Amino acid sequence: MTELPDSPVEKVIVTYESQAEEAGSNTAAAGDARAKGAKTGENLRFERRLAGGAALVDLGGEASKKDLAEVMDAFRADPSVASVEPDIRAYAMAATPNDTEFAKQWDLFEATGGMNVPGSWDKTTGSGVTVAVIDTGYAAHSDLAANTVPGYDFISSSSEARDGSGRDGDPKDEGDWNLTDGECGPDSKAGGSSWHGTHVAGTVAAAANNGKGVAGIAYDAKVQHVRVLGKCGGSSSDIADAITWASGGSVPGVPANATPAKVINLSLGGDSFSCPSVYRNAINGAVSRGTTVVVAAGNSNANAAFSTPANCANVINVASTNRDGSRSFYSNYGSVVDVSAPGGETRRATDTPGTVTTPENGILSTLNSGSTTQSAENYQPYQGTSMAAPHIAGLAALLESVKPSLTPADIESAIKANARPLPGSCSGGCGAGIADATKTVDAVTGTAPGGTTFTNGANVAISDNSTVTSSIAVTGITGNAPAALKVDVDIKHTWRGDLVIDLIAPDGTVRNLKTSSGSDSADNVLATYTVDASSEVANGTWKLQVRDVASGDTGYIDSWRLTF
Known part of the structure:
Protein backbone atom coordinates (compact mmCIF):
# COMPACT_ATOMS: atom_id res chain seq x y z
CA MET A 1 0.00 0.00 0.00
CA THR A 2 1.44 3.38 -1.07
CA GLU A 3 1.39 6.01 1.68
CA LEU A 4 -0.59 9.01 0.52
CA PRO A 5 1.35 12.31 0.42
CA ASP A 6 0.33 15.28 2.54
CA SER A 7 0.66 17.72 -0.35
CA PRO A 8 -2.15 17.92 -2.94
CA VAL A 9 -2.06 15.44 -5.83
CA GLU A 10 -3.42 16.20 -9.31
CA LYS A 11 -2.43 13.03 -11.19
CA VAL A 12 -1.80 9.32 -10.71
CA ILE A 13 0.52 6.95 -12.56
CA VAL A 14 -1.11 3.67 -13.62
CA THR A 15 0.91 0.67 -14.79
CA TYR A 16 -1.13 -2.05 -16.52
CA GLU A 17 -0.31 -5.74 -16.72
CA SER A 18 1.60 -6.42 -19.94
CA GLN A 19 -1.19 -8.54 -21.43
CA ALA A 20 -3.89 -5.91 -20.78
CA GLU A 21 -5.23 -3.93 -23.76
CA GLU A 22 -4.69 -0.68 -21.81
CA ALA A 23 -0.94 -1.42 -21.63
CA GLY A 24 -0.51 -0.77 -25.34
CA SER A 25 -3.53 1.22 -26.44
CA ASN A 26 -3.98 4.87 -25.49
CA THR A 27 -7.62 4.66 -26.54
CA ALA A 28 -8.19 1.75 -24.16
CA ALA A 29 -6.33 3.57 -21.34
CA ALA A 30 -8.45 6.69 -21.93
CA GLY A 31 -11.63 4.62 -21.79
CA ASP A 32 -10.51 2.95 -18.57
CA ALA A 33 -9.81 6.35 -16.99
CA ARG A 34 -13.32 7.55 -17.88
CA ALA A 35 -14.82 4.37 -16.46
CA LYS A 36 -12.92 4.67 -13.19
CA GLY A 37 -13.94 8.33 -13.01
CA ALA A 38 -17.60 7.45 -13.40
CA LYS A 39 -17.24 4.86 -10.65
CA THR A 40 -15.58 7.22 -8.18
CA GLY A 41 -17.35 10.44 -9.10
CA GLU A 42 -14.12 12.08 -10.31
CA ASN A 43 -13.35 13.63 -13.69
CA LEU A 44 -10.49 11.32 -14.66
CA ARG A 45 -8.67 11.85 -17.97
CA PHE A 46 -5.85 9.91 -19.64
CA GLU A 47 -3.11 12.50 -20.28
CA ARG A 48 -0.16 10.70 -21.84
CA ARG A 49 2.02 7.61 -21.90
CA LEU A 50 5.25 7.72 -19.85
CA ALA A 51 8.60 6.47 -21.11
CA GLY A 52 8.27 3.18 -19.20
CA GLY A 53 4.81 2.50 -20.62
CA ALA A 54 2.72 3.63 -17.63
CA ALA A 55 -0.33 5.85 -18.12
CA LEU A 56 -0.51 9.31 -16.57
CA VAL A 57 -4.08 9.99 -15.45
CA ASP A 58 -5.29 13.50 -14.55
CA LEU A 59 -7.66 13.69 -11.57
CA GLY A 60 -9.33 16.87 -12.81
CA GLY A 61 -7.82 19.12 -10.16
CA GLU A 62 -6.28 18.78 -6.71
CA ALA A 63 -7.75 15.74 -4.98
CA SER A 64 -8.29 15.32 -1.26
CA LYS A 65 -6.72 12.33 0.47
CA LYS A 66 -10.15 10.69 0.58
CA ASP A 67 -10.82 11.19 -3.13
CA LEU A 68 -7.31 10.08 -4.03
CA ALA A 69 -7.67 6.95 -1.95
CA GLU A 70 -10.96 6.09 -3.69
CA VAL A 71 -9.43 6.53 -7.15
CA MET A 72 -6.40 4.42 -6.30
CA ASP A 73 -8.58 1.73 -4.75
CA ALA A 74 -10.65 1.58 -7.95
CA PHE A 75 -7.54 0.99 -10.04
CA ARG A 76 -6.09 -1.53 -7.58
CA ALA A 77 -9.30 -3.54 -7.68
CA ASP A 78 -8.87 -4.02 -11.44
CA PRO A 79 -6.85 -7.21 -12.15
CA SER A 80 -5.48 -5.62 -15.34
CA VAL A 81 -3.67 -2.96 -13.25
CA ALA A 82 -0.22 -3.89 -11.97
CA SER A 83 0.24 -0.78 -9.84
CA VAL A 84 -1.02 2.76 -9.22
CA GLU A 85 0.77 5.57 -7.40
CA PRO A 86 0.36 9.33 -6.92
CA ASP A 87 2.33 11.67 -9.19
CA ILE A 88 4.15 13.40 -6.36
CA ARG A 89 6.13 16.63 -6.60
CA ALA A 90 9.85 17.08 -5.97
CA TYR A 91 11.59 20.34 -5.09
CA ALA A 92 15.11 21.68 -5.29
CA MET A 93 16.93 20.97 -2.05
CA ALA A 94 19.24 23.67 -0.76
CA ALA A 95 21.48 21.73 1.57
CA THR A 96 22.87 23.45 4.66
CA PRO A 97 26.67 23.64 4.41
CA ASN A 98 28.62 21.71 7.05
CA ASP A 99 30.77 24.74 7.90
CA THR A 100 30.95 24.88 11.69
CA GLU A 101 30.03 28.58 12.00
CA PHE A 102 27.31 28.64 9.35
CA ALA A 103 24.52 28.82 11.94
CA LYS A 104 25.89 32.22 12.98
CA GLN A 105 25.64 33.61 9.44
CA TRP A 106 22.20 35.13 9.91
CA ASP A 107 22.98 37.52 7.07
CA LEU A 108 22.68 34.68 4.57
CA PHE A 109 19.50 32.94 5.65
CA GLU A 110 17.38 34.70 8.30
CA ALA A 111 13.97 35.75 6.98
CA THR A 112 13.97 39.20 8.58
CA GLY A 113 17.41 40.63 7.92
CA GLY A 114 19.06 38.01 5.73
CA MET A 115 19.61 37.91 1.98
CA ASN A 116 17.96 34.55 1.15
CA VAL A 117 21.17 33.06 -0.20
CA PRO A 118 20.96 29.24 0.34
CA GLY A 119 18.02 28.80 -2.04
CA SER A 120 20.20 30.03 -4.90
CA TRP A 121 22.90 27.42 -4.37
CA ASP A 122 21.07 24.63 -6.18
CA LYS A 123 21.51 26.70 -9.37
CA THR A 124 24.84 28.48 -8.91
CA THR A 125 27.72 28.74 -6.45
CA GLY A 126 29.88 31.17 -8.43
CA SER A 127 32.06 28.69 -10.28
CA GLY A 128 34.16 30.21 -13.06
CA VAL A 129 34.02 33.80 -11.78
CA THR A 130 36.84 35.83 -10.25
CA VAL A 131 36.00 38.61 -7.78
CA ALA A 132 38.67 41.23 -7.14
CA VAL A 133 38.75 42.51 -3.55
CA ILE A 134 40.51 45.87 -3.81
CA ASP A 135 41.41 46.45 -0.19
CA THR A 136 44.16 45.86 2.41
CA GLY A 137 45.43 42.67 0.86
CA TYR A 138 45.45 39.06 2.04
CA ALA A 139 46.08 37.64 5.48
CA ALA A 140 46.62 33.93 4.83
CA HIS A 141 43.57 31.89 5.81
CA SER A 142 42.78 28.22 5.23
CA ASP A 143 39.12 29.01 4.54
CA LEU A 144 40.17 31.20 1.60
CA ALA A 145 43.33 29.55 0.29
CA ALA A 146 41.64 27.17 -2.16
CA ASN A 147 39.63 30.03 -3.70
CA THR A 148 42.46 32.57 -3.98
CA VAL A 149 44.17 33.45 -7.26
CA PRO A 150 47.29 35.64 -7.68
CA GLY A 151 46.73 39.35 -7.13
CA TYR A 152 48.92 42.45 -6.90
CA ASP A 153 50.12 45.12 -4.48
CA PHE A 154 49.35 48.56 -5.92
CA ILE A 155 50.54 50.66 -2.98
CA SER A 156 53.20 52.85 -4.59
CA SER A 157 54.65 54.22 -1.34
CA SER A 158 57.01 51.70 0.28
CA SER A 159 56.52 53.25 3.73
CA GLU A 160 52.73 53.01 3.50
CA ALA A 161 53.01 49.50 2.06
CA ARG A 162 55.31 48.43 4.93
CA ASP A 163 57.03 45.96 2.64
CA GLY A 164 59.96 48.13 1.61
CA SER A 165 59.30 47.83 -2.10
CA GLY A 166 56.18 49.71 -3.13
CA ARG A 167 54.23 48.08 -5.96
CA ASP A 168 54.93 44.39 -6.46
CA GLY A 169 53.30 41.06 -7.20
CA ASP A 170 52.68 40.12 -3.55
CA PRO A 171 49.33 41.37 -2.15
CA LYS A 172 50.14 40.21 1.40
CA ASP A 173 48.46 42.38 4.02
CA GLU A 174 51.32 43.88 6.02
CA GLY A 175 48.95 45.55 8.47
CA ASP A 176 47.33 48.98 8.67
CA TRP A 177 48.00 49.77 12.34
CA ASN A 178 48.94 53.14 13.83
CA LEU A 179 51.08 53.25 16.96
CA THR A 180 50.21 56.80 18.03
CA ASP A 181 47.40 59.31 17.59
CA GLY A 182 47.83 61.76 14.74
CA GLU A 183 49.99 59.60 12.48
CA CYS A 184 47.51 59.85 9.63
CA GLY A 185 46.19 63.34 10.27
CA PRO A 186 45.15 65.40 13.27
CA ASP A 187 42.01 63.35 13.96
CA SER A 188 43.52 59.89 13.48
CA LYS A 189 43.78 57.51 16.42
CA ALA A 190 46.18 54.76 17.31
CA GLY A 191 44.84 51.30 16.55
CA GLY A 192 45.64 47.77 15.47
CA SER A 193 45.49 46.15 12.06
CA SER A 194 42.04 45.49 10.66
CA TRP A 195 42.77 42.67 8.16
CA HIS A 196 39.84 44.27 6.38
CA GLY A 197 40.39 42.74 2.94
CA THR A 198 40.45 39.22 4.37
CA HIS A 199 37.15 39.78 6.15
CA VAL A 200 35.55 41.12 2.97
CA ALA A 201 36.89 38.20 0.93
CA GLY A 202 35.38 35.63 3.29
CA THR A 203 31.89 37.03 2.75
CA VAL A 204 32.36 36.75 -0.99
CA ALA A 205 33.95 33.35 -1.35
CA ALA A 206 35.02 31.50 1.80
CA ALA A 207 35.07 27.79 1.00
CA ALA A 208 31.93 25.84 1.90
CA ASN A 209 31.35 22.24 2.97
CA ASN A 210 34.89 21.93 4.25
CA GLY A 211 33.81 21.28 7.84
CA LYS A 212 35.15 24.55 9.22
CA GLY A 213 34.42 28.23 9.57
CA VAL A 214 32.01 30.14 7.37
CA ALA A 215 30.56 29.82 3.89
CA GLY A 216 30.94 32.55 1.28
CA ILE A 217 27.99 33.69 -0.80
CA ALA A 218 29.72 32.58 -4.02
CA TYR A 219 31.72 29.84 -2.38
CA ASP A 220 33.02 28.34 -5.64
CA ALA A 221 34.16 31.69 -7.05
CA LYS A 222 37.78 32.83 -6.94
CA VAL A 223 39.04 35.84 -4.99
CA GLN A 224 41.81 38.09 -6.27
CA HIS A 225 43.36 40.29 -3.59
CA VAL A 226 44.47 43.65 -4.95
CA ARG A 227 46.21 45.65 -2.25
CA VAL A 228 45.64 49.42 -2.17
CA LEU A 229 45.15 50.21 1.54
CA GLY A 230 48.11 50.26 3.94
CA LYS A 231 49.24 52.61 6.67
CA CYS A 232 47.00 55.70 6.56
CA GLY A 233 44.67 54.29 3.87
CA GLY A 234 45.32 54.52 0.15
CA SER A 235 45.50 57.01 -2.71
CA SER A 236 42.95 57.47 -5.48
CA SER A 237 45.72 57.11 -8.06
CA ASP A 238 46.67 53.66 -6.73
CA ILE A 239 43.04 52.61 -6.38
CA ALA A 240 42.19 53.69 -9.93
CA ASP A 241 45.13 51.73 -11.35
CA ALA A 242 44.00 48.72 -9.31
CA ILE A 243 40.47 48.96 -10.78
CA THR A 244 41.90 49.07 -14.29
CA TRP A 245 44.28 46.16 -13.74
CA ALA A 246 41.76 43.96 -11.93
CA SER A 247 39.29 44.29 -14.82
CA GLY A 248 41.89 43.33 -17.42
CA GLY A 249 43.08 46.79 -18.45
CA SER A 250 46.67 47.84 -18.98
CA VAL A 251 48.67 49.69 -16.29
CA PRO A 252 52.16 51.02 -17.15
CA GLY A 253 54.91 49.05 -15.45
CA VAL A 254 52.57 46.32 -14.17
CA PRO A 255 52.31 42.83 -15.73
CA ALA A 256 48.97 41.97 -17.31
CA ASN A 257 46.37 40.34 -15.09
CA ALA A 258 46.27 36.64 -16.00
CA THR A 259 42.85 36.17 -14.40
CA PRO A 260 40.80 39.36 -14.89
CA ALA A 261 37.87 39.79 -12.53
CA LYS A 262 34.25 39.90 -13.66
CA VAL A 263 33.30 41.54 -10.35
CA ILE A 264 35.17 44.17 -8.32
CA ASN A 265 34.44 44.94 -4.66
CA LEU A 266 35.42 48.37 -3.31
CA SER A 267 34.75 48.44 0.44
CA LEU A 268 36.55 51.75 0.75
CA GLY A 269 35.87 55.44 0.32
CA ALA A 305 26.38 61.56 -2.55
CA PHE A 306 29.37 63.04 -0.72
CA SER A 307 31.32 59.77 -0.40
CA THR A 308 33.47 58.53 -3.26
CA PRO A 309 33.66 56.23 -5.18
CA ALA A 310 30.11 55.58 -3.93
CA ASN A 311 28.96 58.70 -5.79
CA CYS A 312 30.40 57.55 -9.13
CA ALA A 313 28.21 56.40 -12.00
CA ASN A 314 28.22 52.79 -13.26
CA VAL A 315 28.66 51.27 -9.80
CA ILE A 316 26.30 49.34 -7.53
CA ASN A 317 26.23 51.51 -4.39
CA VAL A 318 25.38 49.42 -1.30
CA ALA A 319 23.96 50.62 2.02
CA SER A 320 23.97 48.50 5.18
CA THR A 321 21.08 46.92 7.08
CA ASN A 322 21.01 45.28 10.51
CA ARG A 323 19.60 42.01 11.75
CA ASP A 324 16.16 43.59 12.19
CA GLY A 325 16.07 44.68 8.57
CA SER A 326 16.50 48.39 9.28
CA ARG A 327 19.19 50.71 7.98
CA SER A 328 22.27 50.30 10.16
CA PHE A 329 22.67 53.44 12.29
CA TYR A 330 26.04 54.25 10.74
CA SER A 331 25.16 53.58 7.10
CA ASN A 332 25.15 56.33 4.52
CA TYR A 333 21.92 56.78 2.60
CA GLY A 334 20.37 58.81 -0.20
CA SER A 335 19.22 58.73 -3.79
CA VAL A 336 22.60 57.50 -5.05
CA VAL A 337 22.22 54.26 -3.06
CA ASP A 338 21.18 51.41 -5.36
CA VAL A 339 20.44 48.56 -2.96
CA SER A 340 20.96 47.43 0.63
CA ALA A 341 22.53 44.31 2.11
CA PRO A 342 23.34 43.02 5.59
CA GLY A 343 26.22 44.92 7.18
CA GLY A 344 25.31 44.23 10.79
CA GLU A 345 25.50 46.15 14.05
CA THR A 346 27.95 44.94 16.68
CA ARG A 347 27.07 47.92 18.87
CA ARG A 348 24.23 50.39 19.27
CA ALA A 349 24.31 53.98 18.06
CA THR A 350 24.48 55.18 21.67
CA ASP A 351 27.41 52.94 22.63
CA THR A 352 30.96 54.23 22.88
CA PRO A 353 32.74 53.93 19.52
CA GLY A 354 35.00 50.91 19.45
CA THR A 355 32.91 48.85 21.86
CA VAL A 356 31.32 45.57 20.82
CA THR A 357 28.07 44.93 22.68
CA THR A 358 26.19 42.60 20.30
CA PRO A 359 28.77 40.56 18.36
CA GLU A 360 26.11 38.06 17.33
CA ASN A 361 24.49 40.80 15.22
CA GLY A 362 27.62 41.49 13.18
CA ILE A 363 28.83 39.85 9.98
CA LEU A 364 31.01 36.87 10.80
CA SER A 365 33.87 36.23 8.42
CA THR A 366 37.51 35.24 8.01
CA LEU A 367 40.14 37.30 9.86
CA ASN A 368 43.53 37.23 11.57
CA SER A 369 44.30 37.50 15.29
CA GLY A 370 47.43 39.66 14.94
CA SER A 371 47.25 43.07 16.57
CA THR A 372 49.75 44.59 14.14
CA THR A 373 51.45 41.94 11.98
CA GLN A 374 49.85 38.64 10.93
CA SER A 375 49.41 35.90 13.51
CA ALA A 376 46.95 32.98 13.68
CA GLU A 377 43.86 32.91 11.49
CA ASN A 378 40.45 33.29 13.12
CA TYR A 379 36.86 34.43 12.57
CA GLN A 380 35.35 37.62 13.93
CA PRO A 381 32.19 39.70 13.42
CA TYR A 382 32.50 43.17 11.89
CA GLN A 383 29.94 45.85 11.06
CA GLY A 384 29.93 48.34 8.19
CA THR A 385 28.90 49.06 4.64
CA SER A 386 32.25 47.39 3.94
CA MET A 387 30.54 44.18 5.04
CA ALA A 388 27.37 44.90 3.06
CA ALA A 389 29.13 45.48 -0.28
CA PRO A 390 30.68 41.99 -0.55
CA HIS A 391 27.23 40.47 -0.12
CA ILE A 392 26.30 42.17 -3.40
CA ALA A 393 29.65 41.32 -5.00
CA GLY A 394 29.02 37.67 -4.09
CA LEU A 395 25.53 37.84 -5.58
CA ALA A 396 26.92 39.42 -8.74
CA ALA A 397 29.32 36.49 -9.00
CA LEU A 398 26.43 34.03 -8.68
CA LEU A 399 24.60 35.80 -11.51
CA GLU A 400 27.67 36.02 -13.72
CA SER A 401 28.32 32.31 -13.18
CA VAL A 402 24.81 31.12 -13.97
CA LYS A 403 24.37 33.45 -16.98
CA PRO A 404 27.70 34.75 -18.37
CA SER A 405 25.95 36.81 -21.06
CA LEU A 406 24.72 39.28 -18.43
CA THR A 407 26.24 42.75 -18.68
CA PRO A 408 27.07 44.84 -15.58
CA ALA A 409 23.89 46.82 -16.30
CA ASP A 410 21.87 43.58 -16.47
CA ILE A 411 23.29 42.46 -13.13
CA GLU A 412 22.51 45.75 -11.42
CA SER A 413 19.01 45.79 -12.91
CA ALA A 414 18.27 42.24 -11.79
CA ILE A 415 19.51 42.80 -8.23
CA LYS A 416 17.48 45.98 -7.83
CA ALA A 417 14.32 44.67 -9.50
CA ASN A 418 14.20 41.61 -7.25
CA ALA A 419 15.10 43.27 -3.94
CA ARG A 420 12.51 43.26 -1.15
CA PRO A 421 11.38 46.24 0.92
CA LEU A 422 13.17 46.70 4.22
CA PRO A 423 11.08 45.03 6.95
CA GLY A 424 12.42 47.69 9.32
CA SER A 425 12.98 51.40 8.90
CA CYS A 426 15.16 53.46 6.61
CA SER A 427 15.44 57.22 6.80
CA GLY A 428 17.08 58.96 3.87
CA GLY A 429 16.89 56.29 1.17
CA CYS A 430 18.16 52.71 1.05
CA GLY A 431 17.82 52.04 -2.66
CA ALA A 432 15.62 49.28 -4.03
CA GLY A 433 15.56 47.38 -0.70
CA ILE A 434 17.41 44.37 0.67
CA ALA A 435 18.80 42.16 -2.07
CA ASP A 436 17.25 38.70 -2.40
CA ALA A 437 19.75 36.22 -3.84
CA THR A 438 17.36 33.36 -4.60
CA LYS A 439 14.73 35.55 -6.21
CA THR A 440 17.36 37.30 -8.34
CA VAL A 441 18.96 34.06 -9.52
CA ASP A 442 15.51 32.64 -10.32
CA ALA A 443 14.71 35.76 -12.33
CA VAL A 444 17.79 35.61 -14.55
CA THR A 445 17.48 31.86 -15.11
CA GLY A 446 13.75 32.03 -15.77
CA THR A 447 12.96 29.45 -13.13
CA ALA A 448 10.44 29.36 -10.35
CA PRO A 449 9.63 26.64 -7.79
CA GLY A 450 7.26 24.14 -9.43
CA GLY A 451 4.43 25.03 -11.81
CA THR A 452 3.80 25.00 -15.55
CA THR A 453 5.59 27.66 -17.59
CA PHE A 454 4.54 29.36 -20.84
CA THR A 455 7.07 31.57 -22.67
CA ASN A 456 7.16 34.07 -25.52
CA GLY A 457 10.73 34.70 -26.69
CA ALA A 458 9.91 36.76 -29.79
CA ASN A 459 11.40 40.26 -29.74
CA VAL A 460 8.96 43.18 -29.85
CA ALA A 461 10.42 46.64 -30.57
CA ILE A 462 9.55 49.48 -28.16
CA SER A 463 9.65 52.87 -29.88
CA ASP A 464 9.53 56.27 -28.17
CA ASN A 465 6.10 57.16 -26.73
CA SER A 466 4.57 53.92 -27.96
CA THR A 467 2.55 51.04 -26.52
CA VAL A 468 3.33 47.46 -27.54
CA THR A 469 2.11 44.04 -26.46
CA SER A 470 3.38 40.47 -26.50
CA SER A 471 0.97 37.54 -26.14
CA ILE A 472 1.07 34.10 -24.55
CA ALA A 473 -1.66 31.53 -25.20
CA VAL A 474 -2.24 29.41 -22.09
CA THR A 475 -3.89 26.00 -22.48
CA GLY A 476 -4.25 22.83 -20.44
CA ILE A 477 -4.52 24.52 -17.03
CA THR A 478 -7.51 23.46 -14.97
CA GLY A 479 -9.55 26.17 -13.26
CA ASN A 480 -8.33 29.64 -12.35
CA ALA A 481 -4.87 31.13 -12.33
CA PRO A 482 -2.97 31.01 -9.01
CA ALA A 483 -2.94 33.65 -6.30
CA ALA A 484 0.84 33.86 -6.85
CA LEU A 485 1.14 33.93 -10.63
CA LYS A 486 4.82 34.47 -11.55
CA VAL A 487 5.54 36.89 -14.39
CA ASP A 488 9.20 36.86 -15.53
CA VAL A 489 10.11 39.86 -17.68
CA ASP A 490 13.28 40.48 -19.72
CA ILE A 491 13.17 43.88 -21.46
CA LYS A 492 16.19 45.57 -23.01
CA HIS A 493 15.90 49.37 -22.79
CA THR A 494 18.36 52.23 -22.32
CA TRP A 495 16.23 54.10 -19.72
CA ARG A 496 13.92 51.71 -17.89
CA GLY A 497 12.30 54.55 -15.94
CA ASP A 498 10.43 55.43 -19.17
CA LEU A 499 8.51 52.15 -19.05
CA VAL A 500 5.10 51.22 -17.62
CA ILE A 501 4.51 47.46 -17.65
CA ASP A 502 1.08 45.82 -17.30
CA LEU A 503 -0.20 42.25 -17.41
CA ILE A 504 -3.52 41.89 -19.24
CA ALA A 505 -5.63 38.83 -18.42
CA PRO A 506 -7.70 36.98 -21.04
CA ASP A 507 -10.84 38.87 -19.91
CA GLY A 508 -9.11 42.24 -20.33
CA THR A 509 -8.34 42.90 -16.64
CA VAL A 510 -5.17 44.98 -16.31
CA ARG A 511 -2.69 44.47 -13.48
CA ASN A 512 0.19 46.91 -13.19
CA LEU A 513 3.63 45.37 -12.75
CA LYS A 514 5.84 48.46 -12.97
CA THR A 515 5.30 52.23 -12.99
CA SER A 516 7.45 54.85 -14.71
CA SER A 517 10.11 56.88 -12.90
CA GLY A 518 11.95 59.86 -14.33
CA SER A 519 14.87 59.28 -11.94
CA ASP A 520 15.45 55.60 -12.78
CA SER A 521 18.05 55.88 -15.56
CA ALA A 522 19.36 52.32 -15.34
CA ASP A 523 19.23 49.99 -18.33
CA ASN A 524 16.86 47.07 -18.79
CA VAL A 525 14.11 45.38 -16.80
CA LEU A 526 15.03 41.87 -15.66
CA ALA A 527 12.55 40.96 -12.94
CA THR A 528 10.05 38.48 -11.57
CA TYR A 529 6.68 39.89 -10.53
CA THR A 530 4.07 38.05 -8.47
CA VAL A 531 0.40 38.90 -8.97
CA ASP A 532 -2.84 37.60 -7.49
CA ALA A 533 -4.69 36.29 -10.53
CA SER A 534 -6.93 33.86 -8.67
CA SER A 535 -10.07 35.57 -10.01
CA GLU A 536 -9.03 34.86 -13.62
CA VAL A 537 -9.61 31.74 -15.70
CA ALA A 538 -6.14 30.44 -16.48
CA ASN A 539 -6.67 29.35 -20.08
CA GLY A 540 -6.73 32.04 -22.76
CA THR A 541 -4.51 34.75 -24.20
CA TRP A 542 -2.46 36.75 -21.70
CA LYS A 543 -0.65 39.90 -22.79
CA LEU A 544 2.34 41.83 -21.55
CA GLN A 545 1.75 45.49 -22.35
CA VAL A 546 4.69 47.90 -22.30
CA ARG A 547 4.25 51.68 -22.61
CA ASP A 548 7.16 54.02 -23.28
CA VAL A 549 6.08 57.36 -21.79
CA ALA A 550 9.09 59.55 -22.73
CA SER A 551 11.32 60.41 -25.65
CA GLY A 552 14.98 59.71 -26.20
CA ASP A 553 15.38 56.01 -25.37
CA THR A 554 14.12 52.84 -27.02
CA GLY A 555 14.39 49.09 -26.62
CA TYR A 556 12.54 45.83 -27.04
CA ILE A 557 10.75 43.05 -25.19
CA ASP A 558 13.32 40.25 -25.27
CA SER A 559 11.20 37.55 -23.62
CA TRP A 560 8.64 36.97 -20.90
CA ARG A 561 6.99 33.98 -19.25
CA LEU A 562 4.11 32.97 -17.00
CA THR A 563 4.45 30.27 -14.36
CA PHE A 564 1.20 28.75 -13.06
Missing part, protein backbone atom coordinates in the same frame (compact mmCIF):
# COMPACT_ATOMS: atom_id res chain seq x y z
CA GLY A 270 36.64 59.04 1.11
CA ASP A 271 34.93 62.42 1.11
CA SER A 272 34.25 64.20 -2.19
CA PHE A 273 31.35 66.29 -3.49
CA SER A 274 31.64 64.56 -6.84
CA CYS A 275 33.26 61.53 -8.42
CA PRO A 276 36.92 62.32 -9.23
CA SER A 277 37.82 61.89 -12.89
CA VAL A 278 40.52 59.33 -12.00
CA TYR A 279 37.83 57.09 -10.47
CA ARG A 280 35.31 57.83 -13.18
CA ASN A 281 37.68 56.86 -15.98
CA ALA A 282 38.82 53.68 -14.22
CA ILE A 283 35.30 52.55 -13.37
CA ASN A 284 33.91 53.29 -16.83
CA GLY A 285 36.82 51.38 -18.34
CA ALA A 286 36.17 48.39 -16.10
CA VAL A 287 32.46 48.34 -16.93
CA SER A 288 33.25 48.61 -20.65
CA ARG A 289 35.31 45.45 -20.25
CA GLY A 290 32.30 43.69 -18.72
CA THR A 291 33.24 43.97 -15.04
CA THR A 292 30.59 44.77 -12.43
CA VAL A 293 31.82 47.29 -9.83
CA VAL A 294 30.32 47.16 -6.31
CA VAL A 295 31.01 49.97 -3.82
CA ALA A 296 30.24 50.51 -0.11
CA ALA A 297 28.02 53.53 0.55
CA GLY A 298 30.05 54.71 3.56
CA ASN A 299 29.71 54.70 7.35
CA SER A 300 29.10 58.36 8.27
CA ASN A 301 25.30 58.27 8.68
CA ALA A 302 25.25 60.90 5.94
CA ASN A 303 24.27 61.35 2.32
CA ALA A 304 26.27 58.92 0.19
